[in-house]
Amino acid sequence: MTYQVKRIAGYLLGLVLFYAPFALFQKILGFLLKGKWQEQTIHSLCLRIPTEHLLDGRIFQYASISVVSLGILLIAAFFFGPVFCGRLCPAGAFTEYLSKLVPERLQIDWIKYTEIAPIRYGMLAGFCLVPFFGGILACAYCNFFLFDLVANYYSQGYFISLSSSLLLTSILWLVVFGIFTKGGRGYCNFLCPVGALQNLTHYFSSRLGFAQKMQVDEQQCIGCKQCATTCPMRAITVQDKRAKISLHNCIICGQCAHICPVQAIHYGRKCHEK
Amino acid sequence: MKNKLISFLIAMGIPVSTLSLQGAGCTGMCGSCGFNCTPGIFALLFFAGKYCFQSMKGRVAL
Ligand code: SF4
Ligand code: SF4
Numbered sequence: 001m002t003y004q005v006k007r008i009a010g011y012l013l014g015l016v017l018f019y020a021p022f023a024l025f026q027k028i029l030g031f032l033l034k035g036k037w038q039e040q041t042i043h044s045l046c047l048r049i050p051t052e053h054l055l056d057g058r059i060f061q062y063a064s065i066s067v068v069s070l071g072i073l074l075i076a077a078f079f080f081g082p083v084f085c086g087r088l089c090p091a092g093a094f095t096e097y098l099s100k101l102v103p104e105r106l107q108i109d110w111i112k113y114t115e116i117a118p119i120r121y122g123m124l125a126g127f128c129l130v131p132f133f134g135g136i137l138a139c140a141y142c143n144f145f146l147f148d149l150v151a152n153y154y155s156q157g158y159f160i161s162l163s164s165s166l167l168l169t170s171i172l173w174l175v176v177f178g179i180f181t182k183g184g185r186g187y188c189n190f191l192c193p194v195g196a197l198q199n200l201t202h203y204f205s206s207r208l209g210f211a212q213k214m215q216v217d218e219q220q221c222i223g224c225k226q227c228a229t230t231c232p233m234r235a236i237t238v239q240d241k242r243a244k245i246s247l248h249n250c251i252i253c254g255q256c257a258h259i260c261p262v263q264a265i266h267y268g269r270k271c272h273e274k
Numbered sequence: 275m276k277n278k279l280i281s282f283l284i285a286m287g288i289p290v291s292t293l294s295l296q297g298a299g300c301t302g303m304c305g306s307c308g309f310n311c312t313p314g315i316f317a318l319l320f321f322a323g324k325y326c327f328q329s330m331k332g333r334v335a336l
Contacts, residue, residue: 130289
């Protein structure tokens with residue numbers, strides 16, 4: 001199977017695992033936790049509610065399926081990096097593939113305008129602070145929710161009235177940070193707290209030496225910049241003819257390793273330098 | 275470093291800005307009122323500002 005086919009198959013698997021009408025992951029987890037096989041949707045998995053309550057101590061008051069799911073996600077991110085984002089999440093993939101329909105000259109390459117990591121983590125910090133002041137933001141600005149509306153409108157037939165925040169989520173997720181952003185993953189980069197939390201975990205586990213991560217063999221790299229151009233998260237910079245991958249927003253999609261003409265990029269724990 | 279800190283703090287304001295309308299009846303829950311739009315508007319203004327500022331800086335440098 002070629003790399004691209006494998007990648008698309010991964011996102012389709014994500015659709016079957018996490019989204020109604022299948023939602024197999026939630027159904028299996030629900031069966032293991034409650035002994036019952038029930039209908040589930042993306043909302044029973046919700047990763048944003050436990051993320052929002054990580055700091056205020058109320059995390060365990062919420063549905064066990066979503067708390068356990070977030071735990072599984074973070075354990076996976078600790079050892080393998082944010083593979084959920086890069087290989088399974090159909091909401092992120094949706095805007096990435098959609099952005100390929102728009103000519104690149106019309107798209108903004110945000111890396112030229114701002115640093116990504118401080119905004120990513122600033123957004124996460126604010127998201128976790130809001131509950132301390134009695135606010136809740138989990139459902140507002142949720143791209144998982146919006147993707148569910150897109151994916152299930154025809155099969156489930158439900159739709160909700162377009163509230164102001166849902167309209168703005170659509171504009172941000174699909175338009176500004178979707179089709180008009182180079183790579184199509186501006187929402188993942190700037191506004192997804194679940195992605196930011198995984199990358200933070202990935203960063204610390206990499207510093208401790210536990211993580212499998214994307215790494216560049218500096219001896220082999222010829223500085224051609226093909227990896228930087230193709231990276232949907234704009235996580236690669238090339239300086240002095242050497243590519244460098246940021247742990248703060250690499251989602252282990254493998255696109256860079258696939259395109260590198262000299263196979264200088266590898267996924268693993270140890271550096272492959274020769 | 276200073277720029278990173280400023281970006282971090284302003285980005286923190288994106289979700290926190292929802293609190294400005296809590297007192298006006300907004301619970302921050304999608305669809306519960308017509309005013310839970312501040313984070314989105316804040317985000318749009320923030321990124322438009324970044325885009326314009328950097329574009330102008332680039333043009334001046336040229
Ligand atoms: S650095 Fe490579 S693996 Fe990481 S997000 Fe970019 S293309 Fe994907
Ligand atoms: S594609 Fe490969 S050779 Fe080219 S800059 Fe990236 S890592 Fe280096």
